[in-house]
Amino acid sequence: MNEIIERMSAAEAGVLLQRVRERRPRVHALMNTVVQKFTADGITAVGAIPSMTSSLEEIADFVTKADALTINLGTLDQERRKVIRLAVEVANAAGKPWIVDPVHCDYSPGRLAFARELIALGPTVVRGNKAEMALIGDTQASLRIETGPVDHLQDGPVHMVVRNGHPLMAKVTGTGCLSGGVIAAFLAVEKNALKAAAAALATTGVAAERAAVEARGPGSFEPAFLDALAELGGEDLSKDARIDHETA
Template identity: 55%
Template sequence: MSGDFPEQAAEMLQRLRGATPRVHCLMNTVVQKPVADGLSALGAIPSMTSSVDEVSGFVAKADALVVNLGTLDDQRRQAIRLALDTVQDKAKPWVLDPAHCDYSPPRATFAQELLARGPAVMRANASEFVLLSVPDTVVGVRTGASDLVRQGERSLAIENGHALTAKVTGTGCLSGAIIAAFLAVERDAFQAATAAMLVVGVAAEIAGETAHGPGSFEPAFLDALDRIGPAEITKRARVAHAQD
């Protein structure tokens, strides 16, 4: 699969831009703007409300949902549960990002509760990932120097990326939202997640070629998401079968 996957990912990106999917983001409040900007640059339409009075209506009109636990309180827990009721009723795909669950046992418990509600994909870093039991039905994306995408016997490693992404707040949160955007146009969650992480990794490499530090990397990354096309993906892709 890894040999022809870059072409498949490039085709998925073209479909995403043609479809302009709407992604509702129950997002870490610290990173709402960069996530919204990144989705818009890629060709998706973001929405962000976490109001318990509005969230069900917004999710019903969205094509996919991302649930990020980065800034979690009682209202957001209620909004998340309402959003997932709507997702399940409308059979829409969603992504779980259990941000910082490694800092908080109650948050880890809540993340495990949400995993039982059937996300298509969970995206987490290594320290978050190891705390959670990911069902076989859920695609697991473990981000790091190499991004590992796994479901059952299927596993691929995305080796594209740039070290400066770790110095810009919100790049990981954005990758979860971008996975949701790809899920809106690709029914195979494993392929959608892998394509999303490849696009993010290649865009980061392009941005890193002109950035002088995190301050210049952030706008360069946004520009790269806006401009990236099939040629960059197929030329630069480093996708391999995972070893662990």
């Protein structure tokens, strides 16, 4: 998938954030319906352009015009499965990067089977929490991301850890979904998925840390988080991103 990289620095993460803001990539998000607006606002806050339609009649046109695709299985039905399959077909045919988030695949055997079906189609990134990724197992040639208090990124023998974030992220529905959209935006401007994803997770993590300083709880954290994402600059990320790198 990716060429092995020796080091990902905070300064490089800052450069990638600036690249997203300058290029304004289009990200199509097939997103959990509970968090569509929050995700769209987060993608916009980092400088990218979101689209969110899940219409079977429109999805091919929207994915064709997008630079990257993010898929979230949070609210899943038969119609959405058809839309997702078509979106992936279009993205793969055009060589566009895409990410799949197997939300709650640990709750339903059918959802787990569908997640595995998608992974077999070769997403650029598979991202989930510890329980979800434990069930997913091998992500084949895709970059594997296990999120949590510390985010673990695995690309073959290369293991990267992003240590930015705040506990309030777990108290607001959709911060993980939003981060999937941000990862897609970074994938659109950086071919090395490991670099792109590490920079994206550092971006959302640093923004969360800044938002938590003024938040009184989850209700005030959400708008503060979006504000912090919008205000974050490359220099801020260069100073505050905490990315560690290990090779197995």
